[in-house]
Amino acid sequence: MTERLYYLYLACLNTVYAVSTLRRAAELAGGPEALFEEYDENTSAILGMRPTEEGIRRIRDCRNETFLEKTEKAAKERGIRFVTESEAEYPERLNDLKERPFALFYRGSLPDGKKPAVALIGSRRCSPYGRETAERFGEAFARAGLNVISGMAFGVDGHAGRGAVTVPNASFAVLGSGPDICYPRENLDLYEALKRSGGILSERPPGYYAKSYDFPIRNRLISGLSDAVAVVEAAENSGSLITVNYALEQNRTVFALPGRITDRQASGTNRLLREGAEILTCPEDLIQALGVTVKSDTVYRKKPQLSGAEETVASAVKERALSVDGVLEATGIPVPLLLETLVKLEVKGVIRKSADGLYYSEL
Amino acid sequence: MFGKTETSAIVGIDARRVTVEADFGDGLPEFDMVGFLGSEVKEARERVRSALKNAGISIPPGRLTVNLSPANLKKQGNAFDLAIALAVLAAVGVLPPALLEPYDFVGELSLDGHLRPVNGTLPHVLSAREAGKSGSVVPKENGREGAVFPDHAVYAFDSLSEVIRFVLSPESAERVPTVEEPQGTQHFGVDFSEIIGQESVKRASSVACAGMHGFLMIGPPGTGKTLTARRIPTILPPLTERERIECTKIYSVAGLLSETEGLVRERPFRSPHHTISTNGLVGGGGIPKPGEMSLAHNGVLFLDELPEFPKSTLEVMRQPLEDKQVVISRVQGSFVFPTRVMLVLAMNPCQCGFYPDRNKCHCSEADVRRYLSRISKPLLDRVDITVEVPRIGKDGISQGRPGKSSSELKEAVIRAWEIQKERYRQERIVFNSELEGRKIRKYCVLTKEGEDFLKEAFEKLELSLRAYDRILKVGRTIADLEGAETIELSHVSEAVAYRSMDRKFWRS
Structure with a gap:
């Protein structure tokens, strides 16, 4: 049996036992190979692996060469690859992680370790503002040559991924489930896009459906794979703050986007700022902090030619997000022409309409 | 004897x-x-x-x-x-x-x-x-x-x-004198000028009326969706003699005419509650009686709180909306009730009504999606114009001001109706909203500029394909409002503005 399969065995057991438990057990046994060969479901308890019913079943099922071979083959057939911690392609950034996974399963590609990486995360229940900002920052970071890591969850994560996936091989998602399970299902479009031109990573073997406790565990990889963590929107009790805690443990810089004091979804990010997080008011704040120098025309799209009315409307929206009535009051352009101009500006990528009926200026 | x-x-x-x-x-x-x-x-x-x-x-x-x-x-x-x-x-x-x-x-x-x-x-x-x-x-x-x-x-x-x-x-004996027609304009008791702000919604309503397009308003409670809907009949052209007789017949059979009235004078506005039965909506009963759809014939059928209507109730509306009539079959024969209505719909964006205002709305994304998916898709296919009705002052700037009055808006609608009547004289349709397939290609001609723009808009705004024909039809109506022959860039881009429902943030 190859060395890879021993690590696959550990990754399979990882769905029941914590990484630290397995690591200690492997150490006591004298390596992954020894653990596999010498300890079955009855004797593994000696190594501190608690003989729960689930654990016994899992060891009995997985401690089987044919099963592991089959798993490897099935994954390969479905375009899922995996890299073990003993191999060179294993992301270097994860090496100093305490709870480093034994193997990473992935679809698409692994993030290029030479490129700086940023985790762009935030609340699942984000505001339209958060959603727009996540997409814009995601795209800007990707254009600047950064890898954008997120969790492909609802809200900020998904939109960050969507913004970044417009640039090839710059958007990566770390899932709580196996890499072949698209959760949440509504992000299937993003999932497919990442498969083609980015990557979907997971420490869980294919076919594994995530339990609620898998997501916080997964978060350590989001911060771990990045050089910096940027929080777009988070309430006081947001799961994103778990990722921030991991980031601090892992010695990653934390950035937070300031928000209005009245917004619930900004209370978490504002607190981070108070506690010393770096402030993120434009993509450059972070790009420069990572030591990347880019010209602003790579980060931002080229400014399109605007007509007189378009210019007036664009500058009004730039001032602050406005509803149609607001633009009307600010510009005085008659309604039919105004609606027409707003659509044209959207198509030109100058402004963006959001679900709350407000128009936001693009970066 | x-x-x-x-x-x-x-x-x-x-x-x-x-x-x-x-x-x-x-x-x-x-x-x-x-x-x-x-x-x-x-x-x-x-x-x-x-x-x-x-x-x-x-x-x-x-x-x-x-x-x-x-x-x-x-x-x-x-x-x-x-x-x-x-x-x-x-x-x-x-x-x-x-x-x-x-x-x-x-x-x-x-x-x-x-x-x-x-x-x-x-x-x-x-x-x-x-x-x-x-x-x-x-x-x-x-x-x-x-x-x-x-x-x-x-x-x-x-x-x-x-x-x-x-x-x-x-x-x-003396014959009953024919009812004296009060001269002058109709009095609805409500007027568009009473609505402060919501300029885009007012504009969308007059475009909808001009082509009798299905009209959907999405917005949080208290932003004026119902207010707008009630004012839509005030900007529709007055009933013709034939339409008045049709309406009066329906109301007469339903026993809804008052003793003092002669022919129906105002365009009907019917707003059935969402607990209505299918029979109540399309008509039915042992001796078939007209339902709300027929009572709204030649006028406005307004369904408020759309997602609260049971799917089955909405499904039965599809055929009548298409055919402009309901056929109810009984042993003793078939009964035909006309149902040429302008469909006006209103809904909250989510269960609590405040999405996407995250300070108020605690619905999860999945909840919002579930709420939106309650609406029957085939019914949405009858809707050409969708607008958001945002909370006024959300951006801290707009206070709104009284806009045009109903009679001003009505003039433009009347002109657009006349243009359509003239154009479709050879066809079996009356309004732009009734255009289909081949007729769309025939009558909705875009300028080159407009066509290029539409292609670009589809890509950039990620519109769904089913929006295409609807944008053309609405573009046709906007062009008619301006008296233009072909659909120009400005018309088609305004039409794109009325396709919110196809936009990604409502779909994904």
Whole structure:
């Protein structure tokens, strides 16, 4: 049996036992190979692996060469690859992680370790503002040559991924489930896009459906794979703050986007700022902090030619997000022409309409 | 001896001619009625017998047979009593048959000989007029409703004896005067100028009216969705004579006309509650009655809180919306009710109504999605224009101001209607919203600029493909509002603004 399969065995057991438990057990046994060969479901308890019913079943099922071979083959057939911690392609950034996974399963590609990486995360229940900002920052970071890591969850994560996936091989998602399970299902479009031109990573073997406790565990990889963590929107009790805690443990810089004091979804990010997080008011704040120098025309799209009315409307929206009535009051352009101009500006990528009926200026 | 009167039977919203024959002869005293009668018509025998007696007329003993023809038409309703009573009077020799001939008779009798009101007077009167009768005799309460044609006299009476007196000496009674039409503009009691702000919604409403496009408003509670909907009839052109008769017939059959009114004057506005049954919506019942869709015929059907309507209720609306009529089949035949309505829909963006305001809305993304998915997709396919109705002042700037009044908006709509009427003279349609397939290609011609823009917009805004035809149709209407021949860039880009529902943030 190859060395890879021993690590696959550990990754399979990882769905029941914590990484630290397995690591200690492997150490006591004298390596992954020894653990596999010498300890079955009855004797593994000696190594501190608690003989729960689930654990016994899992060891009995997985401690089987044919099963592991089959798993490897099935994954390969479905375009899922995996890299073990003993191999060179294993992301270097994860090496100093305490709870480093034994193997990473992935679809698409692994993030290029030479490129700086940023985790762009935030609340699942984000505001339209958060959603727009996540997409814009995601795209800007990707254009600047950064890898954008997120969790492909609802809200900020998904939109960050969507913004970044417009640039090839710059958007990566770390899932709580196996890499072949698209959760949440509504992000299937993003999932497919990442498969083609980015990557979907997971420490869980294919076919594994995530339990609620898998997501916080997964978060350590989001911060771990990045050089910096940027929080777009988070309430006081947001799961994103778990990722921030991991980031601090892992010695990653934390950035937070300031928000209005009245917004619930900004209370978490504002607190981070108070506690010393770096402030993120434009993509450059972070790009420069990572030591990347880019010209602003790579980060931002080229400014399109605007007509007189378009210019007036664009500058009004730039001032602050406005509803149609607001633009009307600010510009005085008659309604039919105004609606027409707003659509044209959207198509030109100058402004963006959001679900709350407000128009936001693009970066 | 033999007597004969004429009346009519309501089928759907029309009345079919019915002849009542009565034969009186020797034999055991008996009163028989034949002619495919519903149970309420069979009971007329008892009412007629008592009413005659209490009117002071005694029927000599003998065999009396009444036949309502044609025999293959099921007779239902309470409107035959008067005609039966008069035919009997002719048969027993109290009234000369020739005096009954010029008139048509409808009305229910009470036992003491009084005339009771009936539903569907207008269709009765219409059918009498078409049959060449010189006048119709109706119950007092129905007089106003029937008296709408100068060339057809309507006489309204309180009791059987008054009718007999009239038949014997027609000059003794005055015909009911035709209803005086109040001159000048219609008064709806509401006006668009009362709505402060929401300029885009007002504009969208007038575009929707101009092409009779289905119209959906999405927004949190209290932003003026219902307010806007109620004002939509005020910017639709006034009813034509034909439309007024159609509407009045429907209301007449449904028994919803007031005693003082003649023809319906205002475009109907119906706003059924979401607990309505399918029958209530499209019509139905043992004797089919028009539903809300037909009551809104030639006007506005407004469904507020759209996702609260059961899917099954909304599904049944599809066919009537397509065909502009409901066909209800019963053993005794098919009933057709017209349903040419402008569909106006309103909904909250989520269960609590405040999405995407995350300070108020605690719904999860999945909840929002579930809420939106409750709406039947085929129904949404009938919606050409979708707008968000945002909370005013959300951006901290817009306070809103009173905009154009209904009459200003209406002028533009009237012009657009005339252009469409002219353009579609050869077609079987009236409005841009009714364009389909080949006709869209034929009539919705884009300028090159417009076409390029639309292609780009589709890509950039990630519109769904089904939006394409709808954008063309709405673009056609906007061009008509401006009197333009082809659909120009400015028209098509405004049309794109009305496709929120196809936008990604509502879909994904």
